[in-house]
Amino acid sequence: MIASGFFIAGAVVCLASLVISVVATIVRQYPDDVAILSVAAVELFLIVYSIAAAARQIGGEPIVGEAWEFWGYVLTALIVPVVAFWWAVTDKTRWSNLVLAAVGATVFVMLVRMEQIWQGGVFA
């Protein structure tokens, strides 16, 4: 098991980023710096998570579910904050904050799926 500590940390980072970005959508008319940083924090978490997952797998700790499906989620999730950052750079409106908000929500859902695949069956 990839320790529920990882899941809790990831959930906190994702939900904090979601809240910050939703607030930024309301109060800012341009992409907010803190919202962008919060999305960077999500990306940082995902990088640490994937390195830890690789280390555990190489160290002999098996994934209960399908390994290709787990890594498919990891790689896709790693792309999400990058796309949102590119979006915020290329569209300097209030609405980029909403796109940044989608990162926290999306990555959180994907993280739940990753944990399910890693541990097998329904995530408790």
Add this chain to the structure above:
Amino acid sequence: MSERQTGLGRIIIAVYGVFALSASARAGYQIATDFGEAPVAYLLSALAAVVYIVATLALASKKPGSWALSTGAVVFELVGVLVVGVLSFAVPQLFAHPAVWSHFGNGYGYIPLLLPVLGLWWLFRHRPAEPAGRAGQAAPDRSEEAGA
């Protein structure tokens, strides 16, 4: 002129793009694997996919006439969701398997029902000031992002 394609407009285009991809993939898969199970539902899924593709391209286009084509596609989408939604409750045997627009798109969190309403609202806030063709860059958008 490009106000229509920035901010919320860009998000709307992206959501249409996602639906164009997922509806195409789903309809293609359904028709290829078990078309005989619910041919009407699956053909309507394919129709939905085509409408989403047209809407995505028209919304993203800056050419004259793209506003009218966008509006046509989105109105068609809204009518489609409503008609298919009603049919799926009235004649459920035709919809043995869920399609994109059946039950008003509940399989997709009712986004197929909300999306055309949002799209129409956006398009009417950003309609060209003059009939398509002449407007060029002289068409100022009536709405400001800040006011949204």
